[in-house]
Amino acid sequence: MKHGMGVFDMKAYGVLFGFMLAMASAATSPVSAAEYTLPELYRLALERSEKIKLSQENLAIAEFGTDKALSVLIPRFSAYGNYTRFEEEKYNEMFMLIQPKSAGQWGLRLDQQFSLSLREHKALSFSKENVVKSGQDLDAAREEYLFQVAGAYYDVLKAQKGLEIANANLERLAKYRDAADKRLKVGEVTKTVLLRAEAELSSAKSDLVRAENGLKYARVILARIVGIEGDFTLKEEPETVDRGLALDQLKDLAYAQRPDLKSLAHEQKMAELQVSYAKGAFWPNVALSGVYQKADQSPATASLVKDTLYGSVGVSFPFFEGGLRRAELSEAKARERQARYAYEDLKKTIGMEVDGAYLGMITQKGSLAYLADQLRFAKDNYRAVSRQFEVGLASSLDVMDANNLLVASERQLADATYTYQLSILRIKKVTGSLLRELSDHKTQG
Secondary structure (H helix, E strand, C coil), rough: HHHHHHHHHHHHHHHHHHHHHHHHHHCCCCCCCCCECHHHHHHHHHHHHHHHHHHHHHHHHHHHHHHHHHHCCEEEEEEEEEEEEECEEEECCCCEEEEEEEEEEEEEEEEEEEEEECCCHHHHHHEEEEHHHHHHHHHHHHHHHHHHHHHHHHHHHHHHHHHHHHHHHHHHHHHHHHHHHHHHHHHHHCCCHHHHHHHHHHHHHHHHHHHHHHHHHHHHHHHHHHCCCEEEEEECCCCCCCCCCCHHHHHHHHHHHHHHHHHHHHHHHHHHHHHHHHHHHCCEEEEEEEEEEEEEEEECCCCCCEEEEEEEEEEEECCCCCCCHHHHHHHHHHHHHHHHHHHHHHHHHHHHHHHHHHHHHHHHHHHHHHHHHHHHHHHHHHHHHHHHCCCCCCCHHHHHHHHHHHHHHHHHHHHHHHHHHHHHHHHHHHHHHHHHHHHHHHHHC
């Protein structure tokens, strides 16, 4: 009996061990991380961003406003009815019925009210302009969000490049420390050289930790903006080349395409319509109605009219309402002036943004060639100084200066490269072309 239980326990333990081993292997097996290009990040951000969804709801609310404005132009059709039952019939002394046993009536009513100035049509036009404006606001929000995605994307690429530079710097300084240790053992250098090498190596390790954490934080920001869950990698896009448009052409393109400027243009039209709507309050209002009514009572009388059909026309005009209409008209005119000033102010701001983006792009483009030459010279200089140090022709300070120059050159070129790519996207953003090009890319794909 004991022997049987032992065999059973061994089998159970074997099955359990196999299951745990399978789970452990599944947990430790590498999971392929999703790889994203910049256009793919754009599309994911537009689909998942709460800010974009908020703007989409604003557009939906504006469309519902159009339905409300249209409903005012459609006649209202209603039905009504009532029924009353009394405890007993009442007669006067001459046997005339003064209160029936029951009575009831029902009817259908058609009503329409409008102003002679047709201000209801102005309200409908206002709501339609608001829909177009909300659509432009949505495009402006999308443009802004796409540029945030691009900035976070290039921040991750910068952080990745910074980590590569930190690793390469650590590897060089480790080799230098080993070379200093060897020369100290043979008495070619003093111990201060080795101590300086150890200090520089520790500093490089600290830089590596900062680079690793900087990369992690940059990835967190990108994942938050786009809405990515889980691990991911980025596929670096081919270098974008600017279209070579002149500054005046870029400004004209911005004035024609910027969705926020288009939005303010529609806001101007809405303000003009609001002025016309306020003026319409000085016109009389007309009310039309048509009614069909059916009545019944028990017992019926000879004078009872069972079916009634009639129509009515009414005109009303408030002569005095405490200055409300004049105040509303003055307010509408002030809002119209505000909309005009806002449009002109934004147009000037857009011109300034185009100037800044264009000059920034030209600056980065011009510095790239010089920074590439600087990096090439710094690499040659470090190799030469390292060989000289190995044979005793260069000091430790010369090696440290050469290494620091190399690290600085690598970082400057990496920053300038990605900043230049982002500056090209900034040109597209300030000219209103970023969302348009994404739509074209999606259509071609």
